[in-house]
Amino acid sequence: MSAKAVSVFYGDKKAIDEVSIDIPTQYVTAFIGPSGCGKSTFLRTLNRMNDTIPSARVEGEIELDGRDIYRSGMDVVQLRARVGMVFQKPNPFPKSIYENIAYGPKIHGLAEGKDELDAIVEKSLRRAGLWEEVKDRLQDSGTALSGGQQQRLCIARAIAVDPEVILMDEPCSALDPIATAKIEELIAELNGRYAIVIVTHSMQQAARVSQRTAFFHLGKMVEYGRTSDIFTNPHEQRTQDYITGRYG
Numbered sequence: 001m002s003a004k005a006v007s008v009f010y011g012d013k014k015a016i017d018e019v020s021i022d023i024p025t026q027y028v029t030a031f032i033g034p035s036g037c038g039k040s041t042f043l044r045t046l047n048r049m050n051d052t053i054p055s056a057r058v059e060g061e062i063e064l065d066g067r068d069i070y071r072s073g074m075d076v077v078q079l080r081a082r083v084g085m086v087f088q089k090p091n092p093f094p095k096s097i098y099e100n101i102a103y104g105p106k107i108h109g110l111a112e113g114k115d116e117l118d119a120i121v122e123k124s125l126r127r128a129g130l131w132e133e134v135k136d137r138l139q140d141s142g143t144a145l146s147g148g149q150q151q152r153l154c155i156a157r158a159i160a161v162d163p164e165v166i167l168m169d170e171p172c173s174a175l176d177p178i179a180t181a182k183i184e185e186l187i188a189e190l191n192g193r194y195a196i197v198i199v200t201h202s203m204q205q206a207a208r209v210s211q212r213t214a215f216f217h218l219g220k221m222v223e224y225g226r227t228s229d230i231f232t233n234p235h236e237q238r239t240q241d242y243i244t245g246r247y248g
């Protein structure tokens with residue numbers, strides 16, 4: 001995916017100012033920066049989640065496989081399958097574990113029959129590291145799982161429709177350290193198969209899970225580069241100030 005000179009407005013207020021970035025498939029990209037700098041706003045432009053906010057307006061270009069995702073005629077439901085999203089708070093459907101995963105492949109016509117659907121459900125749950133924990137209770141409600149399991153269920157749900165990109169907006173902020181560690185391990189396992197973008201407030205987490213980091217400040221992307229460089233040798237004073245805890 002790539003963004004070129006993307007600005008986002010809420011009414012008259014500019015929340016993102018001409019951000020350009022390439023999001024490569026082979027890396028996990030972390031978005032960091034102080035609260036309110038626009039990380040989530042920018043993340044949501046990447047699968048047009050901002051369309052759901054009436055006052056939001058996007059300028060610039062965002063391409064997926066070389067085609068503008070804001071072009072007229074773009075099927076947004078299809079787009080959100082190709083660019084999946086995992087939110088701060090796990091949000092499984094109030095349906096069975098099985099249905100949480102099967103729903104997407106069904107509506108997108110990805111399975112021919114029950115056997116194929118079963119196979120997608122199993123593969124997605126395995127990939128999300130949840131299969132062993134739930135294989136004997138696939139008909140239980142997804143909402144009855146622990147918070148960490150629910151978040152892995154949401155990741156499995158995103159995987160089930162075979163996305164190219166997975167966007168994660170602070171996916172561990174509602175989880176305890178053990179559940180957080182599991183999600184981080186999972187991100188490492190998924191790395192390379194999908195382009196992953198993660199918004200995080202934890203610089204330790206960004207350093208652990210990502211290979212590329214973008215630092216945002218006041219709606220601008222101040223610096224982007226290898227995560228190791230951003231944390232050890234940033235070029236910009238504002239990045240240096242943030243990572244050394246001077247603000248944020």
Ligand SMILES: Nc1ncnc2c1ncn2[C@@H]1O[C@H](COP(=O)(O)OP(=O)(O)OP(=O)(O)O)[C@@H](O)[C@H]1O
Pocket residue numbers: 010015033034035036037038039040041042053055
């Ligand atoms: N729905 C909205 N309507 C109006 N303004 C909004 C809306 N959502 C966000 N904003 C404003 O846009 C700016 C960027 O917010 P955003 O949530 O993207 O920042 P963030 O860096 O993700 O913050 P945080 O780390 O606290 O989640 C803020 O000034 C915020 O108040």
